[in-house]
Structure formats: C-alpha cells, structure tokens
Amino acid sequence: MPFSETIAVNVVLGITGGIAAYKTPDLVRRLREGGAEVQIVMTASAEEFVTGTALQAVSGRPIRSNLWDKEAEAAMSHIELARWADVVLIAPATAEVMARIVSGAAPDLLTTICLATEAPIALAPAMNHVMWNNPATQANRELLEERGIQILGPGVGSQACGETGAGRMLDPETIAAAVLSLTGSRGEGLLKGLKLVVTAGPTHEPIDPVRYITNHSSGKMGFAMASAAAAQGANVILVSGPVRLADPPGVEVVQVESAKEMYAATHKFIGDADIFIATAAVADYRPVTVADQKIKKKSATMNLELERCPDILASVTSLESPPFTVGFAAETERVIEYARGKLQKKNLDMIVANRVGSDCGFNRDDNAATVLWNNGEKTFPIASKACLARDLIELTAERFYAVRGSGTQPRLTIISNSD
Numbered sequence: 001m002p003f004s005e006t007i008a009v010n011v012v013l014g015i016t017g018g019i020a021a022y023k024t025p026d027l028v029r030r031l032r033e034g035g036a037e038v039q040i041v042m043t044a045s046a047e048e049f050v051t052g053t054a055l056q057a058v059s060g061r062p063i064r065s066n067l068w069d070k071e072a073e074a075a076m077s078h079i080e081l082a083r084w085a086d087v088v089l090i091a092p093a094t095a096e097v098m099a100r101i102v103s104g105a106a107p108d109l110l111t112t113i114c115l116a117t118e119a120p121i122a123l124a125p126a127m128n129h130v131m132w133n134n135p136a137t138q139a140n141r142e143l144l145e146e147r148g149i150q151i152l153g154p155g156v157g158s159q160a161c162g163e164t165g166a167g168r169m170l171d172p173e174t175i176a177a178a179v180l181s182l183t184g185s186r187g188e189g190l191l192k193g194l195k196l197v198v199t200a201g202p203t204h205e206p207i208d209p210v211r212y213i214t215n216h217s218s219g220k221m222g223f224a225m226a227s228a229a230a231a232q233g234a235n236v237i238l239v240s241g242p243v244r245l246a247d248p249p250g251v252e253v254v255q256v257e258s259a260k261e262m263y264a265a266t267h268k269f270i271g272d273a274d275i276f277i278a279t280a281a282v283a284d285y286r287p288v289t290v291a292d293q294k295i296k297k298k299s300a301t302m303n304l305e306l307e308r309c310p311d312i313l314a315s316v317t318s319l320e321s322p323p324f325t326v327g328f329a330a331e332t333e334r335v336i337e338y339a340r341g342k343l344q345k346k347n348l349d350m351i352v353a354n355r356v357g358s359d360c361g362f363n364r365d366d367n368a369a370t371v372l373w374n375n376g377e378k379t380f381p382i383a384s385k386a387c388l389a390r391d392l393i394e395l396t397a398e399r400f401y402a403v404r405g406s407g408t409q410p411r412l413t414i415i416s417n418s419d
C-alpha cells in the first residue's frame with residue numbers, strides 16, 4: 001500500500017444569497033484545514049450578506065462572481081473552473097439556486113459551473129422553514145437527489161426570522177467533513193473494500209424515565225473518523241450514542257442510547273468487520289435498577305447503586321477472530337501511561353490518547369493526540385477534528401496493512417443493510 005503525501009482537494013464553494021452566508025468564512029477555514037484549496041464563486045445576492053474581501057482573505061484566492069469578467073475568465077475560464085473542481089459545494093444554497101440548477105438554467109457563473117462540471121455537487125440548503133417545506137422546494141430537492149446531487153441538511157432549530165423549523169444551514173464543521181468525504185472516491189482509497197465499525201458519542205444510562213447518567217462526549221471525533229474512513233473508500237457503520245450531529249454522507253448510522261444497546265449494535269455488525277474504531281465514551285457504570293416512575297425528592301441525600309456496564313472494547317478484542325482494533329483513551333492526567341496500560345490490557349492494535357479537560361478534548365472542534373501501538377508511537381499536534389481524523393485514518397490504514405500484511409483480503413466487500 002502506498003502512503004503518499006495528501007493531495008489537496010479542489011473545492012469550488014458557491015455562496016448564494018441567504019443569511020447563513022455569514023458563516024462561510026468559517027466554512028472556508030475548515031475546508032482549508034481539511035486540506036482543500038477553495039475557490040469561491042459568489043452570486044450577486046450573496047454579496048449583500050458577506051464581503052468578498054473577508055472571503056478572499058480566508059480563501060487566499062480572488063473571489064469570482066461575474067460570468068462576464070474578461071480578466072478573470074482569461075486567468076481561469078468558467079469551463080476550466082468546472083474542470084478544476086473535485087467537488088462543487090453550494091453553501092448556503094437558496095431555494096432560488098436549487099430551482100435554477102433543477103431547470104438547467106445558467107444565467108450566472110455559479111450555475112454555469114454546475115452545468116459544466118463532472119465533479120460531484122453538494123448543496124447545503126438554508127432558508128426559512130416555510131420556504132423549505134414549500135412543495136416547489138421539496139420537488140426540487142427530490143429531483144436534485146435523484147440526479148445524484150448531495151443535499152446536506154438542512155438542520156432543524158431556531159431561524160434568523162425568529163421562527164423554528166427545518167431550514168438552518170448545517171454547521172460549517174459538519175459541511176466541511178461531509179464535503180471532504182465526497183472526494184474520497186478520487187482520494188487514495190486506502191481503505192477501499194474494507195468494512196469498518198466505528199462507535200461514537202456518549203451513552204445515556206437511565207435512572208428513571210426522566211433522568212440518566214452521561215458524560216460530555218459530543219460524538220464529533222467519532223463522526224469525523226467515520227467520515228474520514230468513508231473518504232478512504234471504506235464501508236462504514238457508525239454506532240452512535242445520543243448526539244446532535246448530522247449523519248455523515250456515505251456512512252450507515254445506527255443510533256443507540258445506552259451502553260447495553262451500543263454493545264448489542266456493535267456485536268451485530270462486528271463479525272465480518274476488518275477494523276473496529278472505538279471512539280465512544282461508553283459509561284463505565286449504570287444504575288442497578290431503573291425506577292419505573294420519576295423518583296421524588298424525599299430525603300436530603302440519596303444513594304444510587306451502580307454496576308459495571310459491558311466492556312465493548314474488551315469484548316471485541318476477545319472474539320475468536322477480532323478485527324484490527326483501535327481504542328481511544330480520554331484522560332485528565334497521566335495520559336500516555338494510562339493509554340499504554342489500556343493498549344496492553346485490552347489487547348488493542350492501536351490506541352489514540354488524548355487529554356480532556358475544560359480547555360481540550362470533549363465538546364470542542366479541535367483536538368491533539370498521541371497514538372500508541374506495540375513498539376511505536378506518533379504524536380499529532382492540535383488540529384481540527386476533521387483534519388486529525390484524516391491523519392488518524394491514514395495511520396490506521398498503514399498499521400492495519402503492517403499488521404495484517406499488504407495482501408490482506410477484505411473480510412467482506414458488500415455490506416447488506418441491516419434490518
């Protein structure tokens with residue numbers, strides 16, 4: 001398996017006239033951190049919401065907006081731009097631009113590129129929820145999806161108009177991770193044909209019908225790992241505890257609540273998996289009994305009796321024929337020492353150690369890590385979780401083939417959808 005330097009991914013980022021355009025400098029930053037070259041193409045309406053000056057500064061490239069700009073066309077014509085793109089992303093995508101793309105109209109530079117490109121196209125719609133639910137917009141969405149255009153989101157929540165509903169643009173981190181994973185088919189395909197099971201997020205261990213024990217895990221690292229693995233051509237099943245993240249494109253997501261459910265879902269899929277990546281922050285203990293009704297406050301103190309949750313990681317590595325297993329160790333102190341102990345005790349192939357605290361780790365968009373394996377280690381400095389995940393997946397592939405041999409046959413080439 002060759003392990004070359006990462007090739008930059010060329011992203012044409014179309015920005016259209018929605019309020020969410022104010023989030024695009026952040027989106028550009030995250031795409032660039034993920035290794036992308038970003039060429040921005042703005043519509044005239046987009047210029048009402050965000051300045052080309054700011055976007056030029058963060059993208060490091062002159063902004064394109066006018067189809068009839070002779071100087072810019074001489075430098076890189078709209079056709080060259082369409083060919084240059086590995087992916088065309090429109091974020092935010094207005095209802096109007098969706099309609100233009102559906103009809104094949106090309107009155108401006110952005111829609112002309114959409115018609116002229118062979119690269120995958122992704123749209124992150126953003127609009128008022130009534131606009132999004134309008135039958136015309138929904139019919140356009142359906143047609144776009146039928147034609148293979150990826151629709152990212154939208155999310156549900158409070159909107160700029162003061163109302164609540166579906167129509168919020170997904171957050172820049174989620175969009176960047178999804179878009180970078182779309183380029184995987186063009187990437188090195190380091191995990192092509194392999195099946196991965198990834199666990200992510202926290203678990204909820206019920207106390208009574210309204211309360212549970214949990215932790216601060218946001219699931220971001222696991223989702224980034226799943227996206228990065230899919231980008232390298234893997235078939236990925238992501239078993240996720242309760243999180244507030246959009247499903248990464250090209251990844252089968254199985255949602256669970258408790259450690260017991262995560263254990264069952266993992267074992268449902270692990271039998272023919274080549275690689276298991278356990279990023280989930282699974283509860284160590286759960287209440288012995290779960291009250292049927294809400295527990296009332298009667299006394300000044302209260303004792304909860306807890307019992308150990310199933311150890312998912314150890315249960316996988318003790319299988320007769322375990323997959324290549326990567327654990328994560330989030331520690332507040334003696335990070336490397338504890339992680340090395342876990343590597344050996346749980347018989348892992350690799351462990352990713354990172355410190356968690358108020359200033360790092362959980363619930364953040366960036367992370368740093370040291371990866372340990374038998375006779376080796378590698379440290380990754382602080383980077384966005386998408387960027388770190390890409391590097392960790394490359395290292396996982398490298399170690400997988402080092403341990404299992406470069407001629408390793410995937411255990412499975414087709415994933416059947418579970419029922």
Ligand SMILES: Cc1cc2nc3c(=O)[nH]c(=O)nc-3n(C[C@H](O)[C@H](O)[C@H](O)COP(=O)(O)O)c2cc1C
Pocket residue numbers: 015016017018019020043044045046093094095096097126127128131
């Ligand atoms: C203040 C303001 C906010 C707007 N926000 C949105 C929006 O969030 N989503 C949307 O689809 N259209 C929105 N519109 C309407 C679009 O800007 C309008 O349809 C425009 O023609 C879109 O052009 P474009 O797709 O070429 O950028 C907004 C208009 C105004 C005046």
